[in-house]
Amino acid sequence: MGALRLLLGDQLTRRIASLADLDAEADVVLMVEVAEEATYVRHHKQKIAFLFSAMRHFAEELREEGVRVDYVRLDDPGNTGSFGGELARALGRHAVDRVIVTEPGEWRVLEAMRDWREELGLPVEIREDNRFLCSRGEFAAWAEGRKQLRMEFFYREMRRKTGFLMEGGEPVGGQWNFDADNRKSLPAGIAVPPRRRFEPDATTRAVLDLVARRFGNHFGDLDGFGWAVTRAGALEALAFFLEAALPRFGDYQDAMKTGEPFLFHAVISPYLNAGLLTAEEVCVAAEREWREGRAPLNAVEGFVRQVIGWREYVRGIYWLEMPRYAQTNALDAQRPLPDFYWTGETDMNCLAQCVADTRAHAYAHHIQRLMVLGNFALIAGIRPAALEEWFLVVYADAYEWVELPNVHGMILFADGGLLASKPYAASGAYIDRMSDYCRGCRYDPKVKEGPKACPFNYLYWHFLIDNESRLARNPRMAMPYRTLAKMNPDRRAAIEADASAFLGALTSSYR
Template identity: 55%
Template sequence: MSAPRLILVLGDQLTPDLSALRAGDRARDIVVMAEVRDEATYVRHHKKKIAFIFASMRKFAAALEADGWRVAYGRYDDEATARSICGELMRRHQAFDADGVIATECGEWRLRAALEACPLTIETKPDDRFITPPGFFRQWAEGRKALRMEYFYREMRKATGLLMDGDEPAGKRWNYDSENRKAAERDLLMPAPMRHAPDAVTEEVLDLVERAFADHPGALRPFWFATDARGAKRAAAKFMREALPRFGDYQDAMLTDDRFLYHSVLSLYINVGFLDPLDLCRQAEAEYREGRAPLNAVEGYVRQILGWREFVRGIYDREGPDYTARNHLKAKRPLPDFYWTAETDMACMKAAIGETLEEAYAHHIQRLMVTGTFALLAGIDPHAVHEWYLEIYADAYEWVEAPNVIGMSQFADGGVVGSKPYAASGAYIDRMSDYCGHCAYDVKRRHGEGACPFNPLYWDFLDRNRKRLGDNPRLAQIYRNWDRMDADRRGEVLASAKDVLKAIDAKARI
């Protein structure tokens, strides 16, 4: 028999029909998987994120072996395991006298560069686990003055036939976002994501993470994520049955006593490879077609996957490896310490950050309109914000996280992702949540002692960035409102913002 080839499977490539595996030969080749130090520590990942990936990798490796593959698996606590992916490939290449490597394209520029620099012959296969065909996004984007998700999403609807009635969108409308902005009230019958009790494999990993990553952020236990495809599919079925029907109405809502509302909490399973994104969209469409979920809910859910997820992946690949270094608004302030502790008197930030530290999860409005908006208004260095999101969320991989943070949340790409910054005062949070009712700050006060910090920071953000944002047509009316404000009142607002920023710089509690 000829020499074996190595087949590399990464921690976010846990899919049985991965392109690299399809190109392999069970009787000849060897799958290489490893819990390497460089991947676990290039940022200080949340403990739950590391545990989720390691446990999922171990179970996936066992499933491959049960399916007839030979697997060379490097555990984190095995001294022989190399520090890097390239180092592990070289170790196994020598041990098995292998004839080259087959790999599926890495999702992140960092890893792509590392494998390109690895002194082995690596045959790279495309990652075809996305809905968008190779080259589709670049072709769609070519020649456009602006790249807007809504128009890309419509093309994807046409290409896949999802929620289409012939040539027309179901319900004669492409987008039902205007119906999906209701504030929620606590409901004792509200569904919850499926919780999975850790088995022996997961418990072993939890013990490892407890020992080896004690200085990483976040609470490790209780741990309830699924760590195999079977559990992820059960969680998806529960969401479709129990939460999808009301997901649309309340997808932007926030409640102090409910961390999940009607959200699926499936993104970590999709991004690791357990769930197929197109299959989820088809499941959601079937709920609409069978009359079990309304169109506004299903369209809103499909748009997040078919539209937004595919769009940001296209943006990441198109914009290149320097994307995370962009800083259009020249924001330089360090990330406040309370992003790691939740020790703040702002009820919205305390809730969103506290839940993140405990769950390695927060839903998209908490990320965008609470923690993200505060960082934007306060002029926090976008790269520091990017690294925080990458570290703290179990579903965060740079290809999906960076366009959401650098582009949509922090406007650091100057408008590649969004047509304007997602800046908002406390009024938005008050409208979409119950946070403000028990906050130490008064959301109705625009400035002065006791005013919600979001309020003066909002106007200060617009004022100090006027040279960069003043010509944006979507901000014209807001700037006119600012200009019409009495000069003394503007001065009071800016002075109040200055006090907040001084407190941040002094690391005082706010």
């Protein structure tokens, strides 16, 4: 007898562990569109459409290869809406003696998988996800005994392990990290390459219609959907990035511009996280661009660091620390999420622009996420679980393994410094320096107090005052706390009054 091989929607690669020893004659690959996964949070419409269409295309590719695929669509009669329910139904259709699956990217799904053997009455083999360059066991071994789990040191180990951008055991260019070269603001008049988008085919159009009908009350727009939904399309998107954007990615990766949500970013994270591209192949391709003289080292190193450094690192943190990690709230932040994260209706132009980009594309680049949307939530004291759910809902590349550590640790410092060495809090000056958002805003980043002041300015100092007992001893916060100590009482009182009035006027009723 053969095996029933359950393939999850974010495991769309032929080399996934659960398909490694596939017997095309005896085995059946089960793929299911389940309502439970689409609605446990109300995912962005484009994220659901991207995954369902990519799943349908991948299933067809397997069939063309001669693989038996049992594909259950969302609107198929009898669809139970859950993985467990669909496994049980599939076992009634196929004569198999075991279930094989690759571990999921979310703790809650893994917990459910561990119960399937008893529920289904036959062996269930859960294989390790082999798409990552650092296994969970390797990360745990690296972390063991360390007081601080800093990404930079993990990244160096990953460079040594993979050999990317290494020569003779040393980093090319004589240094590990070129981040200091990658913080330039965008010059006026610089040409931004028009992003490669993909016209929906008949399969994708059918999915878009399904999503519009079934998930019309979810966040986000479907108009203008242009994601690749096949590996061939994802490779085209990668090739476009390498040729048109990578050469300037390093210099301007922290820049932001109205109406340009993509700039020089790769915009391949949805493909990486769903399996259409692999971490190894995108790093090989990027390194080739440097070695053949088509892209500068600072750009390629910055890209490689995001993939084999940060991406692998946050996954390691997630599996090392779950499930307790999600429960921490080191700064005791309790404010509910403001409505404007959903509606975009705010006089703060930077936030309005970033929410609009997110609504239109299910995407915003990492500085928009960290230093605008995240920075506001940090200094306004937004409850971690509320912001984490929002990030999981709105982005096409968001899965809990990558979203939770980024938001909980990097953005909100809710883990107390396990992941980040300091809170990434900033005033309006940073946003003014790195974007053109402030030019179209009713607030002035150069004004510190009163009705014209940028709220980031007084909220930043309010955040430091409110968290002085928790943060003042952090060595990386020494300079702002020295400034705060010298601040006269009238200025502190004005900060508190402005912050209290602004925060008190926020509404948080939208869902």
